[in-house]
Amino acid sequence: xxxxASRWLPALVVVAGLLGMWLGATIFRALT
Amino acid sequence: MGPSRASIRTLAGYxxxxxxxTTSITLLFLGMRAVMDVGGACADGGPYVSAQPxxxxxxxxxxxxxxxxxxxxxxxxxxxxxxxxxxxxxxxLGWPALFxxxxxxxxxxxxxxxxxxxxxxxxxxxxGVVFWLMGxxxxxxxxxxxxxxxxxxxxxxxxxQMASGMPLRRPPSGPTSAQMATGLATTPTIATDPxxxxxxxxxxxAT
Numbered sequence: 001x002x003x004x005a006s007r008w009l010p011a012l013v014v015v016a017g018l019l020g021m022w023l024g025a026t027i028f029r030a031l032t
Numbered sequence: 033m034g035p036s037r038a039s040i041r042t043l044a045g046y047x048x049x050x051x052x053x054t055t056s057i058t059l060l061f062l063g064m065r066a067v068m069d070v071g072g073a074c075a076d077g078g079p080y081v082s083a084q085p086x087x088x089x090x091x092x093x094x095x096x097x098x099x100x101x102x103x104x105x106x107x108x109x110x111x112x113x114x115x116x117x118x119x120x121x122x123x124x125l126g127w128p129a130l131f132x133x134x135x136x137x138x139x140x141x142x143x144x145x146x147x148x149x150x151x152x153x154x155x156x157x158x159x160g161v162v163f164w165l166m167g168x169x170x171x172x173x174x175x176x177x178x179x180x181x182x183x184x185x186x187x188x189x190x191x192x193q194m195a196s197g198m199p200l201r202r203p204p205s206g207p208t209s210a211q212m213a214t215g216l217a218t219t220p221t222i223a224t225d226p227x228x229x230x231x232x233x234x235x236x237x238a239t
Contacts, residue, residue: 009119012043016050023051024058024097031089032066 042114049107053126056100061133063094068141072156101126117197128171135163 066087067074074086105123112120138160142152173190180187181194 006115009043009115012047013050013122016047017054020051020054021058024055025062027055027096028059028062028089028093031093032087 042111045107045111046115046119049104049111050122052100052107053104053129056097056104057126057129057133059093059097059100060130061137063090063097064134064137065141066090067094068137068156069146072141101130124174125171128167131163131167132171135160135167138163 067090070084070087074084074090075082076086076091105126108123109120112122138156142154142157142160145151145153145156177188177191178194180191181198184195186192186195
């Protein structure tokens with residue numbers, strides 16, 4: 001892990017979390 | 033020079049773990065609300081006719097969410113441990129995230145039930161409070177320990193462990209290792225020397 005990557009890690013985690021919530025809602029709508 | 037191929041793979045696997053984890057919690061959250069909309073319990077399959085069949089798609093969403101949480105924990109621990117202690121420790125946030133979000137559903141439906149039941153609906157209020165205690169209690173303890181460790185006053189085993197994993201914030205100009213180990217330090221500060229940390233920990237564990 002480079003310094004630059006680890007500096008951006010918290011922001012990437014937040015973006016990934018939001019993406020997951022959007023994905024979960026989309027999958028749920030598609031299933032039901 | 034960019035990051036190496038291996039570290040990009042590690043980062044991608046780690047972020048995939050975050051995505052799978054939050055996707056799973058969202059599926060469980062929405063699936064639980066759909067079941068609560070039909071009264072809080074439903075059943076499908078088997079030789080009998082169910083009085084309350086499940087809303088279509090909800091069983092798959094909820095079972096997928098449950099197994100997804102295990103997959104997410106595996107990804108986060110596997111790839112996170114290659115990044116660092118803090119990155120792998122994020123998996124522990126899954127517990128409060130799950131219990132606080134599902135507890136929110138219980139509390140929401142306790143005060144805003146889908147039918148016109150008398151509020152609060154005690155059968156949903158009680159599990160809501162229990163879920164929030166289960167999720168919020170460990171989170172509050174962890175936040176308190178993290179703040180202690182960050183301020184340089186690791187007062188218990190949890191905050192000492194956190195302090196030992198934190199990057200050094202100040203040069204080791206405070207008390208010496210021996211002072212820290214014998215408890216003679218006058219100013220409270222994190223023992224910056226790993227050897228001193230070990231001594232402090234073993235000394236207090238022994239008592």
